[in-house]
Amino acid sequence: MxxxxxxxxxxxxxxxxxxxxxxxxxxxxxxxxxxxxxxxxxxxxxxxxxxxxxxxxxxxxxxxxxxxxxxxxxxxxxxxxxxxxxxxxxxxxxxxxxxxxxxxxxxxxxxxxxxxxxxxxxxxxxxxxxxxxxxxxxxxxxxxxxxxxxxxxxxxxxxxxxxxxxxxxxxxxxxxxxxxxxxxxxxxxxxxxxxxxxxxxxxxxxxxxxxxxxxxxxxxxxxxxxxxxxxxxxxxxxxxxxxxxxxxxxxxxxxxxxxxxxxxxxxxxxxxxxxxxxxxxxLETLGLRMQRHCENGIKVAEFLNSHSMIESVSYPGLAGSPYHGMYQKYFPKGQSPVFCFEIKGSREVAAKFCDSLEIISIVANLGDSRTIVSCPAATTHSQVPDEKLAEIGLKPGTIRISVGIEDAEDIINDIGKALDECSSL
Ligand SMILES: Cc1ncc(COP(=O)(O)O)c(C=O)c1O
Structure with missing residues (x-):
């Protein structure tokens, strides 16, 4: 089989x-x-x-x-x-x-x-x-x-x-x-x-x-x-x-x-x-869902990567990533769309971004059919001291996204609108 x-x-x-x-x-x-x-x-x-x-x-x-x-x-x-x-x-x-x-x-x-x-x-x-x-x-x-x-x-x-x-x-x-x-x-x-x-x-x-x-x-x-x-x-x-x-x-x-x-x-x-x-x-729909997760993931990563307010996107599926070689070796079918990005500016800008999202929610989970974001330093990694966070490449304002299987256009529009909300800060 x-x-x-x-x-x-x-x-x-x-x-x-x-x-x-x-x-x-x-x-x-x-x-x-x-x-x-x-x-x-x-x-x-x-x-x-x-x-x-x-x-x-x-x-x-x-x-x-x-x-x-x-x-x-x-x-x-x-x-x-x-x-x-x-x-x-x-x-x-x-x-x-x-x-x-x-x-x-x-x-x-x-x-x-x-x-x-x-x-x-x-x-x-x-x-x-x-x-x-x-x-x-x-x-x-x-x-x-x-x-x-x-x-x-x-x-x-x-x-x-x-x-x-x-x-x-x-x-x-x-x-x-x-x-x-x-x-x-x-x-x-x-x-x-x-x-x-x-x-x-x-x-x-x-x-x-x-x-x-x-x-x-x-x-x-x-x-x-x-x-x-x-x-x-x-x-x-x-x-x-x-x-x-x-x-x-x-x-x-x-x-x-x-x-x-x-x-x-x-x-x-x-x-x-x-x-x-x-x-x-x-499990019955794992293959179908993962295909869609991957398709949406690369679209969202590319959108973020080309946006003037984004400092960096950590997504091995992008050609500029230091892990792109490993991605090509191990992930011929695509990359699971859980990754981090950083908005230019302070911790407050990142918080404003998350709070301005409408379809996407702030959740301490990943791999859901819904797109979700979290701020690892304040949630999953809150017990990890700042110096250890830096050692593993995280900053206080880093945002983790788990891209869901909604229509990619809606996800991107939601992110784009939330970034616009932050532009005045
Ligand atoms: C990579 C990874 N392994 C293990 C776990 C722990 O799983 P659970 O929350 O089901 O106990 C998590 C939870 O976020 C995870 O992200």
Whole structure:
């Protein structure tokens, strides 16, 4: 099956009881066992089946299979949010005393998660410039358990050289985690470029209409866990789970099996079956929507780039961008239209611009069908100090836009009118 066919069909064929053509919502917390003996067999792993929705659910199972198919992975696991997916992924790799090497210009919430919460748990994050693959090598030591990048940085839309970073990761026996939220598997499949684990906030483009939260982790099945000294948890019996040795007993599926049976079981950041169902509805139109998002994105970027009141536009799809080469290498289908621009003038001018928009709203989200703007320094990156903001190329007046799928002319007119409102300041 090709991409758009998988987005509609992968992981589901009409179920036997009712023949329901659409994926049903199995809105249940738990499942009736046929007998005590049946329950015993399921708990003892002698037979597979549904036990409890914290661990598995038939609606969520379709979402997981569909995402694995779209990304070319061997399995996937959904989570309550993108942050749930990232947190559980990192906890599946690192424990107290371990370290992670992460790109520094990433979603501010992920920086908080790594520095504050995981930091308090004894897991240290080292931040590097994602555009210097060798920086990952220099930051690696015996305690390193993962590299983390965004395939398109939020908020700048910059593009790291995934293949080069994957090469450094594998030379060091470290798995590469790629957050592919902004690109989506329609525009880029990180596993094809060497990523081992792909994470998503499905809250964004995968669902695509700004309604439900969710996250997904996709496992490539390619990383070699067996006898890797960095990962004793994969090579020693897990006493909390029938003495399973993940790297031996689960083969290629070691990571994704441990993620569910150990981490999801204990952390419990599971997705609601309803949210899985809404995400599945969104996935059906992912290809169509992304085409339109990309078409609108370049039109808006070009408009801004040629406007006399605009200082700069950070959009690798534009020929002048320092990341245009990476864009041509990794994004032949187009660029997801989340990017930053800066209006000439002060922080007040940027605020006036946002407040003058009529169709476009000020929202702390991206990947919605509606065009939205935000000021990262005041919202998503508000916990990041000014000097750190500058390090990742953000200024207090930088505006992030996520171009939606409305008529491009209406989006551009709205922006043009709001810029006119600022011209007197
Ligand atoms: C790139 C990226 N990854 C992860 C997240 C976290 O996702 P969620 O808000 O679904 O927890 C976000 C949220 O904005 C994001 O932009």
């Amino acid at each position: 090709k991409f758009d066919t998988k987005a509609i069909h992968a992981g589901y064929s009409p179920e036997k009881t009712t023949g329901s053509r659409a994926v049903p919502i199995y809105m249940t917390s738990a499942y009736a066992f046929e007998s005590t003996e049946h329950a015993r067999r399921l708990f003892a792993l002698e037979e597979s089946g549904n036990i409890y929705t914290r661990l598995q659910n038939p609606t969520t199972d379709v979402l997981e299979k569909r995402m694995a198919a779209l990304d070319g992975g061997i399995g996937a696991m959904a989570a309550s949010s993108g942050h749930g997916a990232i947190t559980m992924t990192l906890l599946n790799l690192a424990r107290s005393g371990d370290e992670i090497v992460s790109a520094k210009a990433i979603y501010g919430g992920a920086v908080n998660l790594m520095s504050k919460t995981l930091g308090q748990m004894g897991i240290k994050a080292n931040y590097v410039d994602a555009h210097d693959p060798d920086a990952f090598r220099r930051a690696t030591n015996d305690k390193t358990r993962a590299y983390f990048i965004e395939t398109m940085g939020n908020p700048l839309g910059d593009i790291p050289d995934i293949e080069q970073i994957a090469r450094v990761a594998h030379e060091n026996g470290v798995p590469l985690i790629a957050d592919n939220t902004e690109a989506t598997p329609y525009l880029l499949r990180p596993i094809e470029h060497g990523a081992d684990i792909v994470v998503y906030s499905s809250t964004k483009y995968l669902t695509g209409n700004g309604t439900v939260l969710g996250g997904v982790v996709v496992d490539s099945g390619k990383f070699v866990w067996k006898d890797n000294p960095r990962f004793p948890d994969y090579n020693e019996p897990d006493a909390s789970y029938h003495g399973i040795v993940y790297a031996n007993d689960c083969g290629d599926a070691a990571f994704i099996t441990k993620l569910r049976t150990h981490i999801l079981r204990d952390v419990g950041a599971s997705i609601s079956p309803f949210n899985s169902w809404v995400t599945l509805l969104g």
